[in-house]
Amino acid sequence: MSDLIEHHDTLVLLLGDIGVFGFKDSIASHPRRVLNIGILEQAMTSFAAGLALSGKIPILHTIAPFLIERPYEQLKIDFGYQGLSGKFVSVGGSFDYAALGATHHAPGDITALLAIPGFEIFLPANSEELENMLRTELLRESLSYFRLSESEFSDPRLDPSASMPQLLSKSSNTVIVAFGTAVKEGVEVSEALDLSLIYMNAITTVSVEKLTGLLTSSGFRNVVILQPFYQGSISHLIQKGLNGKYVLDLGVPRKFIHDYGTVEEIKLSIGLDGDRLKSQVEEFINEQ
Amino acid sequence: MENGDDANVRALRRSILSIAFNAQEGHVPSAMSIVEPLYVVFRDWDVGEGGSDSFILSKGHGCLALYAVLGNLGLVSPEDMKSLGSSKGILGGHPDMRKVPGVLASTGSLGHGFPMAVGLAYSKRHFSGSGTVFALLGDGECNEGAIWEAALLASTHGLSNLVAWIDFNHSGDRALSLEPLAEKWAAFGFRVLEVDGHDIQEIERALMLVGDAPTAIIAHATKGKGVSFMENAPAWHHSVLDEDSFEIAMKELS
Numbered sequence: 001m002s003d004l005i006e007h008h009d010t011l012v013l014l015l016g017d018i019g020v021f022g023f024k025d026s027i028a029s030h031p032r033r034v035l036n037i038g039i040l041e042q043a044m045t046s047f048a049a050g051l052a053l054s055g056k057i058p059i060l061h062t063i064a065p066f067l068i069e070r071p072y073e074q075l076k077i078d079f080g081y082q083g084l085s086g087k088f089v090s091v092g093g094s095f096d097y098a099a100l101g102a103t104h105h106a107p108g109d110i111t112a113l114l115a116i117p118g119f120e121i122f123l124p125a126n127s128e129e130l131e132n133m134l135r136t137e138l139l140r141e142s143l144s145y146f147r148l149s150e151s152e153f154s155d156p157r158l159d160p161s162a163s164m165p166q167l168l169s170k171s172s173n174t175v176i177v178a179f180g181t182a183v184k185e186g187v188e189v190s191e192a193l194d195l196s197l198i199y200m201n202a203i204t205t206v207s208v209e210k211l212t213g214l215l216t217s218s219g220f221r222n223v224v225i226l227q228p229f230y231q232g233s234i235s236h237l238i239q240k241g242l243n244g245k246y247v248l249d250l251g252v253p254r255k256f257i258h259d260y261g262t263v264e265e266i267k268l269s270i271g272l273d274g275d276r277l278k279s280q281v282e283e284f285i286n287e288q
Numbered sequence: 289m290e291n292g293d294d295a296n297v298r299a300l301r302r303s304i305l306s307i308a309f310n311a312q313e314g315h316v317p318s319a320m321s322i323v324e325p326l327y328v329v330f331r332d333w334d335v336g337e338g339g340s341d342s343f344i345l346s347k348g349h350g351c352l353a354l355y356a357v358l359g360n361l362g363l364v365s366p367e368d369m370k371s372l373g374s375s376k377g378i379l380g381g382h383p384d385m386r387k388v389p390g391v392l393a394s395t396g397s398l399g400h401g402f403p404m405a406v407g408l409a410y411s412k413r414h415f416s417g418s419g420t421v422f423a424l425l426g427d428g429e430c431n432e433g434a435i436w437e438a439a440l441l442a443s444t445h446g447l448s449n450l451v452a453w454i455d456f457n458h459s460g461d462r463a464l465s466l467e468p469l470a471e472k473w474a475a476f477g478f479r480v481l482e483v484d485g486h487d488i489q490e491i492e493r494a495l496m497l498v499g500d501a502p503t504a505i506i507a508h509a510t511k512g513k514g515v516s517f518m519e520n521a522p523a524w525h526h527s528v529l530d531e532d533s534f535e536i537a538m539k540e541l542s
Contacts, residue, residue, distance in 0.1 A: 040357065
């Protein structure tokens with residue numbers, strides 16, 4: 001991102017006192033366009049809208065709950081309603097800050113953003129994808145959310161340059177549609193049970209249409225939605241593609257997580273670890 | 289004897305009444321308390337459509353005053369002035385920047401306009417090199433935390449091209465006391481001026497002092513100014529004018 005900022009005067013990066021060390025060189029070389037703005041997310045978001053009013057493209061970065069949930073109305077009105085361009089880059093996924101507790105979790109970010117017309121959502125599974133997405137999207141006049149996680153998953157089948165549904169394997173009439181970082185578990189379960197697998201790294205009008213079309217035309221009988229955020233965040237968007245199919249909608253349960261620990265321990269406690277997912281999917285298939 | 293400014297300001301107030309009466313809608317007293325600063329800013333600064341200066345009505349519910357000024361400038365048509373809040377026109381109970389020429393920000397949810405103005409002032413100061421940004425806030429709006437977050441940003445970044453005009457009509461008194469308001473803005477790094485918000489000459493003098501530091505102008509004003517039965521009468525905050533009250537109010541402002 002530093003490279004893009006270096007070469008494009010329209011970009012202004014606002015850091016909510018997070019990731020500052022990583023951008024120390026950019027802050028030194030472009031102090032007016034790369035700012036550690038402080039811990040005031042509501043004003044930061046409206047301030048960014050003010051920059052956008054003048055033709056700049058603001059990029060905002062902090063931990064997901066503070067980027068999306070705290071200044072939610074500013075996102076809705078100042079960017080959504082006013083139709084301004086802005087780029088929101090979170091960190092922390094759903095519960096990457098597992099040891100810090102639920103104040104730092106944001107499994108509801110996608111549900112929240114999908115309620116703001118115009119938001120395009122990008123869910124990179126690894127840094128190469130992120131790099132490509134930023135290069136493609138940052139300079140575009142649009143309202144975008146990049147959901148970053150500390151977990152990194154690579155697979156030679158993933159196309160880092162695509163923000164479209166990717167059919168990674170087609171073997172049975174049960175398909176797992178894995179969103180973002182959940183592709184790791186998607187690969188694990190699909191390989192173990194010999195299932196088809198679609199990877200979705202973006203939730204945009206076009207990618208959702210493509211996925212709906214793919215589900216409609218490809219003859220899958222069972223669909224497993226696997227999302228690393230709240231369960232049920234996505235299914236309403238692809239309802240047409242799910243018509244007439246058996247659907248298992250898996251994701252973070254809609255309850256507060258009071259446990260601390262590692263990400264893997266949290267996944268175990270909410271049933272999103274590979275083994276538990278495998279048994280849930282197996283049970284689902286056997287029931288049909 | 290009445291001078292031209294007084295006559296113009298009275299005409300704007302009558303325009304506010306007409307917009308509201310035709311629509312049977314609108315926050316009339318909130319608009320009445322900000323007529324003079326809007327009149328002076330739009331007359332003396334380049335804040336019109338595409339101008340080098342910018343104006344954001346942070347207390348969006350005061351928009352009838354803004355519409356009256358924009359109508360006077362020819363930016364809003366007489367037909368639109370008669371169709372507030374209807375499906376036929378472009379004017380609503382809160383302004384939409386995507387519809388109304390001269391409206392820079394869609395405000396109405398309090399606490400948004402001023403922080404946007406701070407971002408815009410930052411951009412003008414550091415990237416485009418010129419232009420003053422005016423934000424008009426209500427005193428009740430100063431309850432919002434985002435106002436003070438933005439005030440911190442403005443002073444931290446030395447935005448001397450920013451003017452926060454605080455319409456101190458005491459509408460927020462029934463909930464929270466803001467006093468000492470001047471000291472609060474000063475503590476947040478603003479140069480503070482206090483004026484009579486209905487005195488054109490005081491307003492002009494205050495605006496001539498803008499430029500050395502982020503400026504907060506606390507304008508002591510009367511909610512419902514110019515209409516005797518609306519002045520400082522909370523019941524009129526969002527009440528509808530019937531024919532009798534409209535006629536009386538227009539007569540008082542004739």
